[in-house]
Amino acid sequence: MTETLTLANARLVLPTEIRLGSLQIRDGVITEIGDGASVPTGAIDCEGDFVAPGLVELHTDNLERHIEPRPKVNWPHAAAIIAHDAELAGTGITTVFDAMRVGSIPRGKGRYLKYARGLASELWEQREAGALKISHFLHLRAEVCSETLLEEMAEFGPDDRVGIVSLMDHTPGQRQFRDLSKLEAYMKGKHAMSDAAFVEHVAHLKELRGRLGDAHEAGAVAEARRYGAVLASHDDTTEDQVTVSAQHGIHVAEFPTTVEAARACHANDIAVIMGAPNLVRGGSHSGNVAARELAELDLLDILSSDYVPAALLQGACQLGRLWGDMARGLSTVTSAPARAARLEDRGAIQPGLRGDVVRFQMFADTPVLRGVWSQGRRV
Incomplete structure (x- = not known):
């Protein structure tokens, strides 16, 4: 009919x-x-x-927030997935790449535990059952500064709808957390770390990066190719880092932290994604470059809702006013992300x-x- x-x-x-x-x-x-x-x-x-x-969302941590609404509070996954899906639909998002971290750090405070494979399987079960309102893909956030990255990535394959793999490197003292005081405030606030525990945490991450980081980065690039996924960088800060991204075949840069990095991205035909919350709030919560500054310099191509789904439409309209072109503003959350993710049907x-x-x-x-x-x- x-x-x-x-x-x-x-x-x-x-x-x-x-x-x-x-x-x-x-x-x-x-x-x-x-x-x-x-x-x-x-x-x-x-x-x-x-x-x-319909809005196309390439990077949102919203599902993670639903499965752990507070630190150490676990929510039933089936209910969390349904609530997440409904929330996104209610903000105008009709296609989402659900961000899930791969690469665990099972030791010490501030640790991350494996969860992506199991959660992805539950998500696909609900999709097959017709329980979801919108279109879902996976965005695997490959943390090179970890202990188990390649083992976790090996559990995914071409049938898992992995559309994006982003290379993450949260080694303290560079990229997002060049300012260690910002990382210290974040970790103490989220994990109630003592001074001594924070010092130990930083030392452990730096040791992991030195021992495993290069192999993890190369392995994550290879796994993305095996999935047929788009490769993205994360928190590029310098021109040299962007050069490495380009050598990996990266065409999308998530949240570059400086004007220098954003300029280098455009020079290498790498699309720049910035967080809509950064734009709506008027600046980065990590003290990095403001999305508005990049927009004014014509260095912003795509918006992501990141941690506030409702920010996506609001940010796009804000860009429309800033640029004096609402169609262009809305393109940062519709046609531009669809092209970046190689979705030609929406x-x-x-x-x-x-x-x-x-x-x-x-x-x-x-x-x-x-x-x-x-x-x-x-x-």
């Missing part, structure tokens, strides 16, 4: 412009785009609201693409969602 959805009298956010018109989705696929304010019989009158492609309002769309209006410079559809089905 054919299912048809028509959204009319809408400000359609097209790839390079916004214009008043209508949109038809049939059996989950966009079939027609019309012009004008007319509302055909059976259509939904959007009353001049924006209708944009990310734009265009005939033949998936019927993933969102309807929203602006209230005091804040977007208010009024509808979200995944493959033409309201979620």
Whole structure:
């Protein structure tokens, strides 16, 4: 049975412009785009609201937050996955790359324990059962400064929907935590570390990086190729680090921490992802470069919600105002991330693409969602 959805009298956010018109989705696929304010019989009158492609999220820690809502508090995974999926749908995200860390540090305070393989299997069970509202892929965060990275990555394969592998290196004193005082505040706040425990933690991580880091980095690159995943860097700080990223074949840089690194990324045809919370808050919580500064320098290509799902649409609209081009702002959370992740079937309002769309209006410079559809089905 054919299912048809028509959204009319809408400000359609097209790839390079916004214009008043209508949109038809049939059996989950966009079939027609019309012009004008007319509302055909059976259509939904959007009353001049924006209708944009569904948001594409490349890096969110939100599922991790649901399975551990507080330190050392574990939540049932099935319930956590369903709540995470519903929360993202409720913020306009229709495609997500769920970030899961691979690479454990099982010893000492501040340790990380293996969880990704089991959680991914539970996620796919729910997907197969039809319990999820939106489209899910995996983003494996490969922590080279760890003890078990390659063993954990070996448990995944080409059938696991691993779309992105990011090379993470949280060795203290470089990249995100060049300022050790920021790391100290974070670890003491999250893990209640004593001064002595923090010193021991830093020494342990540096020893791991020196002993295993290079082999882990090379192995993670090889595993990403085996999966057929896009490679991303994380927290590039210097031009030299970006040069290494380019040599690995990386085309996406998550959260470069300096203008120098962002410039080097563009010089090497590497797209720059910045956190929407950084933009909305007006700066980085780690003391690194502000997303707004990179946007003003035309060095920002993609937004990620990171740890606040609702920040994605809000940040994109904020960029639209900053650039004086709402279509361009929305592209940082729709077509640009879709291209970066090699998803050719979504990310734009265009005939033949998936019927993933969102309807929203602006209230005091804040977007208010009024509808979200995944493959033409309201979620």
